[in-house]
Amino acid sequence: MAPYLLLALFLLPALAAGHQHPSTYGSSALSEWRSAKASYYAADPEDAIGGACGFGDLGKHGYGMATVGLSTALFERGAACGGCYEVKCVEDLKYCLPGTSIIVTATNFCAPNFGLPADAGGVCNPPNHHFLLPIQAFEKIALWKAGVMPIQYRRVKCLREGGVRFSVTGRSFFLTVLISNVGGAGDVRSVKIKGTESGWLSMGRNWGQIWHINSDFRGQPLSFELTSSDGKTLTNYNVVPKEWDFGKTYTGKQFLL
Template sequence: MLALTLSILIIATLSSSPLVTSHYSSSTLESPPSSLEASPTFSEWRSARATYYVAADPRDAVGGACGYGDLVKGGYGMATVGLSEALFERGQICGACFELRCVEDMRWCIPGTSIIVTATNFCAPNYGFTSDGGGHCNPPNKHFVLPIEAFEKIAIWKAGNMPVQYRRIKCRKEGGMRFTVTGSGIFISVLISNVAGHGDIGEVKVKGSRTGWLSMGRNWGQNWHVNALLQNQPLSFEVKASDGKTVTSYNVAPKDWTFGQTFEGKQFET
């Protein structure tokens, strides 16, 4: 697992547990709209810890292990989080939304505050340290790594490695799901982003005007792929979230689509 190669300064508490952008398989700090609502099945608060990282250059585009690329251009901005191995679920969790609040250490917590973030990255374990001696992201630790812009919404930066509580919530996103089509020839790769509802995706199918529905495989994070000749025909997508709900977007990409383009489809209801 490779560490981020972008110009990121990680604070001392993170130096042993770098975020990574490898294919292991959440704005400007604009949090998702306040109308985000918790699902009854997500309502339980659980204990974890959180640290932060600082970008050396605010223009840096920190992508992440979920494959979203430039998070600012993608609409996620700094309302994002990297998850430890105990939470990351080998990339299945990518796109899920969490609410975090600072607890216990009232010297550093900002009372009455919480933040909403989307899972976009992975914090790799470092087995050169014990899980309670510097290996913050080692199993079985439940650990969140936040941009400092998000961290400072709930705690003072001097807190460092901070006790928090978290819960899964439904994601509410502006606009429809986005499908970014890349690849070459018969290899089609689709990055699916800006997903509302449960946020994380379990299954994807694609259909051309001259094909039936074709199941796509998870390449990494939220990048899905299929080997099929789909050029010169409009593309439709069927996306199933982790809760089993399905949204079908017909003819999202026009007949003359080309690799590198992004198209907007329907959205999950929240």
């Protein structure tokens, strides 16, 4: 298992308020390269399951190993989950693969190690901008011997196959919805839900891209209004049918690029 990945799935109270913070990345920043560093972990099959964004099985949800764990300065308490980044190796002629870059999706959190200084081992400590990549992704831009590498990154639009997915879990009057496979900006910043017996109600960020609300929607078709970090809104009317059940996933429309 990766030493820096936060793979334990538990409810972090701080993540619940993540969507209240304004996005660092507006549409004007999509082509702006920024400096950071990257390292890798030797991924095993267990690393494709779980993660601090709540996506669960990354292969099932279409992310595979083209993923990244973000340091505290980038993770934004889970609000950055689902966003896409183009990453390229820079400055190191010995280990960089010239002319290469990769596109990765934020699916995890690179936890800080406050037992070490930020400039001497605590690679994911604030204020560092750090990308922790599966070795399969890292080796597309640099040789594995590089260890911790200087990189440049920028936010890019996410290209997804199919529509946005809504995975419904919970119990009676407590509803949680994992929102995945989001195109465009990729990171959903606010969610509203509507049943046939209610108006539009705001959902809270439980953690990562799992959203919750305390209300009983059983027996009602459900509609969702999503707003991403670039300010675009997507409404999926009745995407979850009247006969929905906990544990099922439903697919709706996708954000237009």
